[in-house]
Amino acid sequence: MNQRSTFVFATLVFCISVSLTFAEGQPETSWQAGVSSVKITPEGPAWMAGYASRDKPSDGVELDLFAKSLVVRDGSGETLVIVTLDLISVPGPLRKHIEERLVQSNGLKPANLVMNCSHTHCGPEIRTTGSALSGLDPERREKAVAYVESLQTRILSSIDAAFIKLAPAKLSFQKARAGFAMNRRLPSDTGYRNSPNPEGRVDHDVPVLRVEDTEGEIKAIVFGYACHNTTLGLYQMNGDYAGYAQNYLEEAHPGTVAMFMMGCGGDQNPYPRRTLELAKQHGRTLATAVEAALETPKRAITGSLRVAFETADLKYADVPTRDQLLEQAQSANKFDKNYAERLLKELEDGTLITSYPAPVQVVRFGDAVLFVALPGETVVDYSLRIKRENQKQGGPDVWVAGYSNDVFAYIPSLRVLLEGGYEAGGAMKYMTTVVQPGAFTPDVEELLMSRINELVKATAEPLPSSDE
Secondary structure, X not given: OOHXXXXXXXXXXXXXXXXXXXXXXXXXXXXXEEEEEEEOOOOOOOOEOOOOOXXXXXXXXXXXXXXXXXXXXXXXXXXXXXXXXXXXXXXXHHHXXXXXXXXXXXXXXXXXXXXXXXXXOOOEOOOOOHHHHOOOOHHHHHHHHHHHHHHHHHHHHHHHHHHHOOEEEEEEEEEEEOOOEEEEEEEEOOEEEEEEEOOOOOOOEEEEEEEEEOOOOEEEEEEEEOOOEOOOOOOEEOOHHHHXXXXXXXXXXXXXXXXXXXXXXXXXXXXXXXXXXXXXXXXXXXXXXXXXXXXXXXXXXXXXXXXXXXXXXXXXXXXXXXXXXXXXXXXXXXHHHHHHHHHHHHHHHOOOOOEEEEEEEEEEEOOOEEEEEOOOEEOHHHHHHHHHHHOOOOOOEEEEEXXXXXXXXXXXXXXXXXXXXXXXXXXXXXXXXXXXXXOEOOOHHHHHHHHHHHHHHHOOOOOOOOOO
């Protein structure tokens, strides 16, 4: 071997050695991820959800609405599907339909699917049950049914597209804070009223799941915040502050899909509010918080997915009698009257419920993130308590989402229930997907927390394989 050949050979050996050393320090990811987005804005005028006082359909589109899907898979093949919706709700029947299709097509378990809604009050009504459709004129009923059928198809197409795009990926967790949410339960001489309370409890955390390809390009940004999407009450379709935040992030990061997950914002409002400019401002504030999070040190997510999904049986207090309902049905208040009539029908049909199976879900992303998904319009006390009890030095970061998997009612903490007011039970008469017979019993918080704690414990260690 001549001198030049010896030099080339030595250089090649050195380069291979350096590459192997680097690879040992920087192992290739075992994660795969795929993300997709599909527009779900209704075609033409549609009745809108969120405010009972609305008396006409929408008259335009200010900002399109989307269903977005992220599929992540660990090295063992465990898969998680995250679906976010720019909609008022995730009704239980909608979640069930998507879940059943994924069981059939992909062999996934219920625990492998998370569905979360932004709770925008400028989106279409979502009516999935007989009680929700009851009393509508034929044209409105037909449009409502057709929209749900179209929505189901579009969500599934988004999930399918995300599966097709599965590719090696890197996952990491980051976080920041945003301050425009304020507690909306203000104590007064006549009880708690819906008004900004600067002394009330809040959760200003902005958790971020960052999904990159192997070249370091961001493919998906999943972020959360605990605040009602009620800046607006327009008659134009609009995702409110969460819609604008997603839009700003996707403009700033071309090729990235931004996905918003509502936190425990049942008693939180954006302030100030009521104008389009403020919705954009809050959206920009939240997007800026996400950008700030992306500048913080990344907590790499390694290891495996561990998922669990169960229900907590929440009980109702003092289910009304027939005589009480007949009396209430004579009320001059149309909402009280309609509520009593719906309950009377349930009573006559033998379908009046005394408890409800509320879904609870826990997902562990390796040892880096403990994600808890709660149902209903969950108040902020739950997020604060779950973090307080599970956020440990050196342990996983805790991310709590409300408005997940089945948004059937407000879910108060014991404190809020005893204080009374809209979130404690006053809002029950406006719920239509599930006809709520009254407020929950005082053990509602402990029933829910007990189930959460069971699932947190169950996912603390990898579950045994089926052949063990």
